[in-house]
Amino acid sequence: xxxxxxxxxxxxxxxxxxxxxxxxxxxxxxxxxxxxxxxxxxxxxxxxxxxxxxxxxxxxxxxxxxxxxxxxxxxxxxxxxxxxxxxxxxxxxxxxxxxxxxxxxxxxxxxxxxxxxxxxxxxxxxxxxxxxxxxxxxxxxxxxxxxxxxxxxxxxxxxxxxxxxxxxxxxxxxxxxxxxxxxxxxxxxxxxxxxxxxxxxxxxxxxxxxxxxxxxxxxxxxxxxxxxxxxxxxxxxxxxxxxxxxxxxxxxxxxxxxxxxxxxxxxxxxxxxxxxxxxxxxxxxxxxxxxxxxxxxxxxxxxxxxxxxxxxxxxxxxxxxxxxxxxxxxxxxxxxxxxxxxxxxxxxxxxxxxxxxxxxxxxxxxxxxxxxxxxxxxxxxxxxxxxxxxxxxxxxxxxxxxxxxxxxxxxxxxxxxxxxxxxxxxxxxxxxxxxxxxxxxxxxxxxxxxxxxxxxxxxxxxxxxxxxxxxxxxxxxxxx
Numbered sequence: 001x002x003x004x005x006x007x008x009x010x011x012x013x014x015x016x017x018x019x020x021x022x023x024x025x026x027x028x029x030x031x032x033x034x035x036x037x038x039x040x041x042x043x044x045x046x047x048x049x050x051x052x053x054x055x056x057x058x059x060x061x062x063x064x065x066x067x068x069x070x071x072x073x074x075x076x077x078x079x080x081x082x083x084x085x086x087x088x089x090x091x092x093x094x095x096x097x098x099x100x101x102x103x104x105x106x107x108x109x110x111x112x113x114x115x116x117x118x119x120x121x122x123x124x125x126x127x128x129x130x131x132x133x134x135x136x137x138x139x140x141x142x143x144x145x146x147x148x149x150x151x152x153x154x155x156x157x158x159x160x161x162x163x164x165x166x167x168x169x170x171x172x173x174x175x176x177x178x179x180x181x182x183x184x185x186x187x188x189x190x191x192x193x194x195x196x197x198x199x200x201x202x203x204x205x206x207x208x209x210x211x212x213x214x215x216x217x218x219x220x221x222x223x224x225x226x227x228x229x230x231x232x233x234x235x236x237x238x239x240x241x242x243x244x245x246x247x248x249x250x251x252x253x254x255x256x257x258x259x260x261x262x263x264x265x266x267x268x269x270x271x272x273x274x275x276x277x278x279x280x281x282x283x284x285x286x287x288x289x290x291x292x293x294x295x296x297x298x299x300x301x302x303x304x305x306x307x308x309x310x311x312x313x314x315x316x317x318x319x320x321x322x323x324x325x326x327x328x329x330x331x332x333x334x335x336x337x338x339x340x341x342x343x344x345x346x347x348x349x350x351x352x353x354x355x356x357x358x359x360x361x362x363x364x365x366x367x368x369x370x371x372x373x374x375x376x377x378x379x380x381x382x383x384x385x386x387x388x389x390x391x392x393x394x395x396x397x398x399x400x401x402x403x404x405x406x407x408x409x410x411x412x413x414x415x416x417x418x419x420x421x422x423x424x425x426x427x428x429x430x431x432x433x434x435x436x437x438x439x440x441x442x443x444x445x446x447x448x449x450x451x452x453x454x455x456x457x458x459x460x461x462x463x464x465x466x467x468x469x470x471x472x473x474x475x476x477x478x479x480x
Contacts, residue, residue: 035077037253041193042070043246048236049213064201064213065135069103069152075188075253085334086261090176092188094159105133105150118153125153125198148201157191168259181261181288185254193248197237214244260334263289267328273345276423277319280344282326285312289330296326320346353385355420357429364409364435371456373410376433385420392416409433412455442469
């Protein structure tokens with residue numbers, strides 16, 4: 001068992017009975033500091049000795065001392081905070097302070113002495129620098145003990161840091177790195193704490209010599225009633241013979257860490273490119289941000305200033321006449337994002353269109369017996385145009401930017417028009433198709449052929465040669 005604490009604990013006499021032979025105990029509650037955590041592991045002990053001399057009247061086992069020992073472990077954060085950003089390092093150190101091993105023993109002073117950190121289980125605690133506790137018990141009679149001293153030492157345990165969420169914080173040894181945004185619990189895993197007792201006890205039957213019970217078994221020679229005899233002595237720690245080590249168990253302390261990620265930002269535009277004097281739609285998103293700022297070059301009033309953070313949204317640009325670069329930068333507790341940028345390209349400004357229209361034939365010659373409607377072929381072409389519209393007679397509606405089409409002409413004359421347009425303007429062209437026939441008549445004493453506009457054949461020749469015009473002779477109809 002263990003608990004968190006960062007204060008030294010004094011044992012009272014009322015605690016003694018609770019500790020004897022009952023294993024681990026809970027220490028008082030902890031007081032946490034911002035960057036450090038501590039845990040105390042504790043245990044009660046009883047040390048006894050036993051002789052194998054079979055002397056009459058000797059108890060088989062004698063109690064040398066009872067008491068308790070505890071060790072406080074402190075792990076401190078030496079780099080980083082409880083709210084780091086992605087990329088920050090978090091470092092810890094284990095602090096085995098010398099005066100954080102404390103113990104007491106039966107009959108000892110009220111003040112609790114302090115143990116020492118020893119290099120191995122073979123080190124004698126008194127030689128590691130441990131203070132001692134003076135004990136005095138027994139009647140001094142045969143098989144009893146008069147007084148003695150108790151030391152306690154401990155071995156520095158292994159300590160490592162682990163993360164509950166390695167995708168947020170990764171750890172190795174006593175160092176960690178914030179690798180992603182989120183929360184993680186960092187735990188300092190403190191290995192088993194091994195303690196070692198050192199006890200020097202005076203046993204009167206052996207001429208008052210002080211014996212190191214913690215180094216039993218050993219043989220001693222009596223100088224009392226049994227002078228010259230040797231006895232094998234054994235010591236017991238919590239019932240285990242010839243041992244002087246006691247395990248206090250492992251412990252752990254932890255920190256709850258919240259990692260703030262660097263803001264993530266994205267920005268795109270569609271359509272891209274755009275036609276001259278047309279708009280594009282910006283799509284943007286951000287996360288881990290507390291504020292976002294929009295900018296554009298050249299400046300577009302539609303994308304400038306503050307933008308709501310941590311959203312996915314769209315925004316229309318102005319009608320653009322030149323290439324424009326749009327940017328979005330966001331700031332959060334984890335830092336500032338790299339700008340997300342997109343350049344909206346603008347197609348070249350279109351030139352005004354041109355168009356031409358012809359009819360073949362543009363003069364329909366009617367033969368004898370013919371009349372409208374008759375066909376003509378319209379041909380048109382344009383440059384820089386995006387659309388064309390026709391009008392006139394039977395030729396109406398949208399047309400391609402170039403083409404050829406046969407059209408029936410039903411009236412005389414008929415004018416056909418085509419208008420072609422683009423973003424820069426429009427242009428039009430027209431052609432007039434007429435119909436009629438040719439007839440000969442006297443013109444200034446000569447017989448001449450002339451076109452007569454008509455919707456049907458109505459031509460009559462009044463001469464056939466110049467002679468007809470000079471003699472005033474008869475007339476006859478002549479085909480043109």
